[in-house]
Amino acid sequence: MCGIFAITSNRRQDIGQILVEGAEKLTYRGYDTVGVATVHKGRILLRKDKGRIEEVAAKLGLAEMPGHKGIAQLRWATFGAPSKVNAQPHFDCDKDIAGAHNGNIVNYLPLRELYTSEGHIIRSMNDGEICVHAVERYYDKIGDMVEAIRKGCGDLRGDYAFAIMHKDDDKVYAVKMGSSLFAGIGEGETCVSSDLPSILPVTRNILNVHDGEMLILSPESIEIRQISDNSVVERSPYISDADIRVAQKGGYPHFMLKEIHEQASSARSLFNAVREPYITNFEQALIDAERIFFVGCGSSYHATSVASYYFNDLAGLSAIPVVGGQFISQFGQTIRKGDVVVCVSQSGETKDIIDVVHHCKERNSRILSIVNVLGSTLTYLSDIYLPLGCGFEISVPATKTYTSQVILFAYIAARIGIKQGVLSKDMGETLLDELQTQLPDLLEQTIATTTVKARSLAPYLDQFPHFYVLGYGLTHGVALEGALKIKEVCYIVADGMYSSEFKHGPLSIVKEGYPIVFTVAPNDAEHLVNHLSEVECRGARIILTAEDNSLLKRYVAEEDYLAVPSSSHYLSPIIQAVPLQLLAYHLAVFKKIDPDYPRNISKTLTVR
Ligand code: F6R
Numbered sequence: 001m002c003g004i005f006a007i008t009s010n011r012r013q014d015i016g017q018i019l020v021e022g023a024e025k026l027t028y029r030g031y032d033t034v035g036v037a038t039v040h041k042g043r044i045l046l047r048k049d050k051g052r053i054e055e056v057a058a059k060l061g062l063a064e065m066p067g068h069k070g071i072a073q074l075r076w077a078t079f080g081a082p083s084k085v086n087a088q089p090h091f092d093c094d095k096d097i098a099g100a101h102n103g104n105i106v107n108y109l110p111l112r113e114l115y116t117s118e119g120h121i122i123r124s125m126n127d128g129e130i131c132v133h134a135v136e137r138y139y140d141k142i143g144d145m146v147e148a149i150r151k152g153c154g155d156l157r158g159d160y161a162f163a164i165m166h167k168d169d170d171k172v173y174a175v176k177m178g179s180s181l182f183a184g185i186g187e188g189e190t191c192v193s194s195d196l197p198s199i200l201p202v203t204r205n206i207l208n209v210h211d212g213e214m215l216i217l218s219p220e221s222i223e224i225r226q227i228s229d230n231s232v233v234e235r236s237p238y239i240s241d242a243d244i245r246v247a248q249k250g251g252y253p254h255f256m257l258k259e260i261h262e263q264a265s266s267a268r269s270l271f272n273a274v275r276e277p278y279i280t281n282f283e284q285a286l287i288d289a290e291r292i293f294f295v296g297c298g299s300s301y302h303a304t305s306v307a308s309y310y311f312n313d314l315a316g317l318s319a320i321p322v323v324g325g326q327f328i329s330q331f332g333q334t335i336r337k338g339d340v341v342v343c344v345s346q347s348g349e350t351k352d353i354i355d356v357v358h359h360c361k362e363r364n365s366r367i368l369s370i371v372n373v374l375g376s377t378l379t380y381l382s383d384i385y386l387p388l389g390c391g392f393e394i395s396v397p398a399t400k401t402y403t404s405q406v407i408l409f410a411y412i413a414a415r416i417g418i419k420q421g422v423l424s425k426d427m428g429e430t431l432l433d434e435l436q437t438q439l440p441d442l443l444e445q446t447i448a449t450t451t452v453k454a455r456s457l458a459p460y461l462d463q464f465p466h467f468y469v470l471g472y473g474l475t476h477g478v479a480l481e482g483a484l485k486i487k488e489v490c491y492i493v494a495d496g497m498y499s500s501e502f503k504h505g506p507l508s509i510v511k512e513g514y515p516i517v518f519t520v521a522p523n524d525a526e527h528l529v530n531h532l533s534e535v536e537c538r539g540a541r542i543i544l545t546a547e548d549n550s551l552l553k554r555y556v557a558e559e560d561y562l563a564v565p566s567s568s569h570y571l572s573p574i575i576q577a578v579p580l581q582l583l584a585y586h587l588a589v590f591k592k593i594d595p596d597y598p599r600n601i602s603k604t605l606t607v608r
Contacts, residue, residue: 004102006070019070026194093121103158185221197394208238258395264441264443297350303481313413438571450582471498478576479497499518546564
């Protein structure tokens with residue numbers, strides 16, 4: 001949620017331009033409000049409003065704002081409605097300091113009361129403004145920004161990162177306390193951002209930032225200090241080889257479609273990203289575990305759901321998939337040494353997951369993780385993490401990262417299965433080979449063969465305010481994921497369910513023409529016949545994704561059969577997610593919704 005980008009430069013006097021470019025690359029983090037503050041001739045200029053970056057930038061001339069340093073912020077609203085006054089950055093009382101944050105200040109209300117009673121003029125209902133007044137509170141007494149920020153952080157509770165600047169120096173100051181922050185050191189300019197895509201156009205010289213640290217950015221260098229004791233931290237930057245073109249649409253109308261198409265290549269790059277000895281150590285930790293929990297939110301949770309079937313079938317290990325936000329109240333009390341908690345997160349910043357990690361670390365259980373964004377909080381907190389190597393996923397709905405998570409789980413389960421003698425060497429190695437060498441082509445073929453039908457179904461599905469997506473066994477998680485994509489980008493209530501549960505109530509909703517989408521893995525086709533018959537005889541319109549199967553064909557019209565290429569049973573949950581992603585994408589486009597930025601959603605949710 002929310003994105004900040006700040007820069008100080010001795011090369012530019014037209015800082016608005018690069019601030020807008022940086023902010024545009026963070027659009028996926030929030031698009032409720034946008035603001036830019038710059039320092040020009042000893043004054044802070046501030047322009048902000050409700051709306052997306054391209055609208056607000058055009059309306060307020062953000063790119064034309066002069067200055068040598070500045071801060072841009074995109075907001076995903078939590079504290080305070082999306083409005084001009086609640087937009088960030090914020091001024092302090094006398095407008096000589098401006099700052100913006102990402103995250104949550106949980107003691108916002110008591111601090112607001114306290115600061116107001118001390119005479120502070122607090123203009124908004126947004127917790128980001130509290131960060132600015134917290135610093136001002138001490139700056140006005142001490143006259144030193146570093147000390148004021150350190151003391152100000154002592155007032156603030158929560159998980160956050162902020163950037164702040166004073167009108168009278170050439171510096172930008174930034175703090176990381178639980179939310180993501182990256183820094184870049186360019187030629188005559190330095191910058192910080194909530195994510196790498198906005199830094200890479202400035203420089204590839206990247207400095208990782210850890211929680212509890214403050215950065216003092218000058219145009220020539222960045223100094224890192226520990227907020228707790230003001231000690232200087234020595235850390236060298238590294239050269240990022242992240243592909244900046246990935247943050248462009250590359251000819252596709254939307255990032256979502258581009259990222260759906262990138263699934264074949266990210267399936268290939270996964271196996272370059274995952275290295276020894278980490279993968280073997282990861283597997284051994286699972287083999288040695290007393291209990292295994294898989295924890296994720298949203299799409300990442302759905303990947304863990306599929307993974308638990310893989311672990312049961314292939315590895316002979318039982319793993320409990322749990323929704324991140326539920327974990328502590330459901331299992332927290334019994335967590336102990338010997339338990340292994342596998343956290344799955346694209347961003348590596350999801351607050352519900354980070355809370356689980358802290359809880360479990362205190363109880364000495366091991367934390368393994370599967371994560372896409374390197375340098376994210378989860379990578380630092382994990383005993384072992386495996387990277388997905390998907391590159392940037394810009395579109396808010398997860399697609400390629402979900403697929404790579406499932407592939408990695410299948411791969412690990414098969415390797416453990418071979419090691420533990422659960423799978424025969426032949427069967428295990430065949431599956432590993434399919435995952436590594438055949439799957440990318442199968443994903444490409446699936447896109448090619450299902451796109452037209454998925455697009456053609458959009459006008460029909462658009463007539464229904466709700467429908468179901470049903471899966472069974474391995475494809476239950478796929479059904480949940482397909483339904484989530486439809487809800488998220490089409491604003492339709494799509495319910496993902498276990499198909500055998502449908503008769504226990506929801507069946508009553510079925511009438512002539514009611515759409516029900518099924519996802520069927522090859523070995524379950526025979527079993528699914530009952531579930532298909534139950535809805536077919538009541539007039540449901542069955543839309544189905546499965547490989548070509550004469551049994552299933554009896555229940556589905558040709559135009560509603562999204563046939564995927566033949567593969568092994570265990571590849572089917574990976575492949576079958578694709579037609580459902582395409583269905584959601586084309587339905588969103590038909591409904592004239594921008595699937596990259598569905599309303600009210602942020603890609604990185606750093607609030608509980
Ligand atoms: C849905 C989606 C979200 C995320 C969820 C977890 O398309 O993208 O449901 O999967 O917010 O995010 P990460 O994986 O970053 O922890």
